[in-house]
Amino acid sequence: MNNEVKFYQTRRFKTKTKNTLVLAILILGSIVLLIPLWWMISTSLKTPAEIAQHPPSLIPESFQFSNYFEAWQTGAFTRWGLNTLFISVIATIGHVFVNSFVAYGFAKIKFKGRNALFVILLATMLIPAFVTLVPQYIIFSKLGWVNTYLPLIAPAFLGSAFYIFLLRQFMLTIPDELSEAAIMDGASHFKIWWHIMLPLTKPALIIVALFAFNAAWNDLLGPLLYLNDENLYTLQLGLQTFKGNVQVQWHYLMAMSFTVMLPTLILFFIFQRHFIEGANLSSGTKG
Amino acid sequence: MNETVINEKEKPYPPEKTTELDVTSAALPKAAVLSKRKRNKGGKTENLMGYLFISPWIVGLLFLMAGPLLFSLYVSFTDYNITSQMNFVGLDNYKRMFTEDNLFWTSLWNTLYFVIFSVPLTTAGAVFVALLLNQKIPGMKIFRTIYYLPAVLSGVAVYFLWMHLLSPSTGLVNTILDWFGINGPAWLFDPEWTKPSLILMKLWSVGGGMLLYLARLQGVSPALYEAADLDGANAFQKFFHITLPMLTPIIFFDIITSTIFSFQIFQEAYVMIQGGDLSSSGGLEGGPANSLLFYNLHMWNNAFKIFNMGYASAMAWFLFFIIMILTVFHLKFSNKWVHYDGGDKK
Numbered sequence: 001m002n003n004e005v006k007f008y009q010t011r012r013f014k015t016k017t018k019n020t021l022v023l024a025i026l027i028l029g030s031i032v033l034l035i036p037l038w039w040m041i042s043t044s045l046k047t048p049a050e051i052a053q054h055p056p057s058l059i060p061e062s063f064q065f066s067n068y069f070e071a072w073q074t075g076a077f078t079r080w081g082l083n084t085l086f087i088s089v090i091a092t093i094g095h096v097f098v099n100s101f102v103a104y105g106f107a108k109i110k111f112k113g114r115n116a117l118f119v120i121l122l123a124t125m126l127i128p129a130f131v132t133l134v135p136q137y138i139i140f141s142k143l144g145w146v147n148t149y150l151p152l153i154a155p156a157f158l159g160s161a162f163y164i165f166l167l168r169q170f171m172l173t174i175p176d177e178l179s180e181a182a183i184m185d186g187a188s189h190f191k192i193w194w195h196i197m198l199p200l201t202k203p204a205l206i207i208v209a210l211f212a213f214n215a216a217w218n219d220l221l222g223p224l225l226y227l228n229d230e231n232l233y234t235l236q237l238g239l240q241t242f243k244g245n246v247q248v249q250w251h252y253l254m255a256m257s258f259t260v261m262l263p264t265l266i267l268f269f270i271f272q273r274h275f276i277e278g279a280n281l282s283s284g285t286k287g
Numbered sequence: 288m289n290e291t292v293i294n295e296k297e298k299p300y301p302p303e304k305t306t307e308l309d310v311t312s313a314a315l316p317k318a319a320v321l322s323k324r325k326r327n328k329g330g331k332t333e334n335l336m337g338y339l340f341i342s343p344w345i346v347g348l349l350f351l352m353a354g355p356l357l358f359s360l361y362v363s364f365t366d367y368n369i370t371s372q373m374n375f376v377g378l379d380n381y382k383r384m385f386t387e388d389n390l391f392w393t394s395l396w397n398t399l400y401f402v403i404f405s406v407p408l409t410t411a412g413a414v415f416v417a418l419l420l421n422q423k424i425p426g427m428k429i430f431r432t433i434y435y436l437p438a439v440l441s442g443v444a445v446y447f448l449w450m451h452l453l454s455p456s457t458g459l460v461n462t463i464l465d466w467f468g469i470n471g472p473a474w475l476f477d478p479e480w481t482k483p484s485l486i487l488m489k490l491w492s493v494g495g496g497m498l499l500y501l502a503r504l505q506g507v508s509p510a511l512y513e514a515a516d517l518d519g520a521n522a523f524q525k526f527f528h529i530t531l532p533m534l535t536p537i538i539f540f541d542i543i544t545s546t547i548f549s550f551q552i553f554q555e556a557y558v559m560i561q562g563g564d565l566s567s568s569g570g571l572e573g574g575p576a577n578s579l580l581f582y583n584l585h586m587w588n589n590a591f592k593i594f595n596m597g598y599a600s601a602m603a604w605f606l607f608f609i610i611m612i613l614t615v616f617h618l619k620f621s622n623k624w625v626h627y628d629g630g631d632k633k
Contacts, residue, residue, distance in 0.1 A: 022422045240558060243447075
């Protein structure tokens with residue numbers, strides 16, 4: 001009788017208990033993570049009177065969709081939205097093509113000093129952006145670029161160390177035979193990059209595009225520094241002025257915050273697989 | 288990172304020269320020989336093409352990195368105010384920074400506080416979440432999406448959201464604390480709680496770092512665990528002797544990058560500062576009792592509020608210096624605890 005295994009000692013029972021425990025923690029964690037977003041939407045649909053209630057209600061008594069329209073009217077949000085879209089799209093195009101171009105140089109062309117330059121590229125990732133912020137501002141202001149989109153767009157066409165690194169790692173996994181065959185046919189590196197590399201690295205390019213668009217869309221520092229004219233404002237900058245203008249009208253503030261977040265949320269749900277692959281791609285190469 | 292660089296170095300450069308008389312190339316099919324010859328002849332053009340392809344980055348490196356860095360080093364020894372004056376003042380800016388400017392030390396302390404708490408907490412949080420999400424449970428894909436979601440959200444909207452969540456009387460956080468009979472703090476209005484508020488907000492988006500760990504965990508060979516099972520190892524032993532060592536390269540990378548990143552905290556404070564007495568900081572915002580005056584905010588105020596470019600450049604260089612020291616320190620001590628063993632090999 002002593003040899004009999006009690007039910008709580010079996011492997012199956014142990015795994016089951018463990019899985020139940022993990023599941024419980026995960027569900028609890030999900031609630032904690034999602035509540036802020038739900039709270040944002042809930043507040044955006046309440047009346048000011050209901051927001052001031054104590055204790056606050058979890059679900060709005062009546063859904064005030066008009067909050068969104070009224071909040072939209074308090075600033076030049078249509079214009080700011082179009083400005084942001086313009087900057088983000090141009091910057092994304094720059095990042096996708098220029099970084100891929102540079103990455104091709106580092107991955108597929110053997111030139112003198114390539115390794116040394118690549119080490120420098122990696123080292124620049126460790127330089128804090130704020131160190132170059134002040135001198136960059138001086139340079140751009142001397143060029144007369146303040147109050148234009150150039151300081152926000154031009155750097156996107158001069159390569160970004162992290163994206164170059166990411167794309168180069170991806171290109172290294174593509175066998176050289178393909179490009180060698182093309183060289184035999186007399187193709188130049190330009191043609192190989194355009195006709196072979198760009199299509200083959202599409203998954204990595206989508207990742208770069210997503211990250212770049214998101215970064216440009218959510219950038220506050222650049223616009224804050226370089227844009228003074230209210231007509232040129234981006235959504236982040238417009239939203240930021242909300243803080244001073246409106247005496248904390250949370251229903252408007254949350255309505256506009258959610259609206260500004262919406263494009264990022266939509267992109268995330270459409271491309272979530274790519275977001276996750278992006279992280280895998282950058283981690284897989286760092287081990 | 289290092290591995291790939293080393294692999295590149297092992298490849299001989301320039302490619303071995305082949306002559307017409309070379310036996311091996313004679314034996315090769317004609318086409319291959321042709322292509323090989325073509326490439327050798329093109330050594331110079333190949334170099335040129337290489338530089339051409341990386342030229343956008345080189346231009347960026349010179350005009351957005353190296354140039355500005357050197358320029359700001361020079362400016363840090365002047366009283367430059369971007370419009371009229373630019374006199375050489377020697378080490379005055381640095382002297383003022385270390386001996387006269389109390390706010391400099393306040394800002395350095397605030398930043399260190401934030402780095403010291405937020406980096407270990409977010410790293411540990413990311414590892415913990417990754418371990419949970421690595422279990423084999425149906426519906427795991429949905430959980431991964433939920434946990435990653437806050438990490439893609441950023442910018443002013445998120446800061447406003449947290450200002451609302453942390454609002455002392457009507458905020459959700461204090462309401463929930465109330466249910467448990469806890470009288471919540473005034474968060475962003477209380478000098479003691481302003482920095483913990485920002486750290487709490489950072490923890491919300493812990494899922495961003497989680498993905499890196501998850502990817503690594505999924506690469507750990509099951510054979511390692513099976514072997515440990517045979518040896519009768521318990522769950523804790525397996526974690527500390529297999530899982531954790533496998534994660535150390537990612538932890539190492541995560542700590543370096545998030546230290547650099549956290550040192551530069553600026554936007555959060557800039558947007559989320561509420562209240563506070565402006566007279567104590569000469570009319571410049573620093574939050575309640577200057578508790579949110581982070582290093583970069585102090586630098587920003589000096590550079591773009593009072594246009595003291597010389598002083599701000601000196602601060603920038605000191606920041607650069609601190610971060611370099613920290614990075615070298617991390618690299619030096621990495622071999623003490625980081626394991627670079629691959630998946631199956633030991």
